[in-house]
Ligand SMILES: Nc1ncnc2c1ncn2[C@@H]1O[C@H](COP(=O)(O)OP(=O)(O)O)[C@@H](O)[C@H]1O
């Protein structure tokens with residue numbers, strides 16, 4: 616099964632919470648026809664299913680913490696395999712959240728050819744998320760959780776940008 620995605624074109628899309636990852640991915644999909652897979656969307660679908668695993672995930676996400684690496688990586692891998700026959704390439708949005716996630720992805724699936732870094736100022740991200748929270752219904756779009764997500768982004772996810780910059784595959788789209 617995993618053979619199906621062995622040579623897939625992989626683009627990581629990384630940025631802070633509310634930086635506009637999902638918004639930019641939709642534009643890339645419209646222009647290039649790649650398959651958009653958001654780790655957050657996959658996790659929220661599991662929560663919406665009402666499963667026991669979904670309940671555990673919901674509690675973690677509500678606190679603004681990262682769910683276990685194996686859970687999110689398995690979900691992405693399954694979603695990639697399901698689309699392998701029709702996909703021209705994959706936009707992996709919201710992953711890796713920490714360097715270790717990138718390393719495990721490369722071991723189990725393959726290497727990215729590009730990392731799109733969606734950059735935004737902290738205050739912009741907070742403003743956008745508070746606004747999104749008015750209608751998103753997301754349990755994590757509230758002031759307290761937003762602060763934790765932002766702290767975690769700077770601590771755990773920014774090193775991902777540094778890691779892939781040294782490999783020369785980071786591009787920052789001009790928005
Ligand atoms: N370039 C932009 N300018 C203004 N608002 C934006 C921009 N990009 C995204 N937004 C808004 O900011 C919020 C977060 O965007 P989203 O794409 O959901 O980010 P992420 O997936 O990174 O959390 C959304 O409400 C979106 O409409």
Ligand SMILES: Nc1ncnc2c1ncn2[C@H]1C[C@H](O)[C@@H](COP(=O)(O)OP(=O)(O)O)O1
Nearest residue numbers: 632633654655676680681682687709710712
């Ligand atoms: N790669 C990943 N590893 C661990 N947890 C993840 C993850 N991607 C998403 N999550 C969990 C924790 C996040 O705070 C939550 C929402 O993710 P998201 O939809 O990508 O949100 P954001 O608006 O912060 O970009 O889901």
Ligand SMILES: [Mg+2]
Nearest residue numbers: 636637653655
């Ligand atoms: Mg998103």
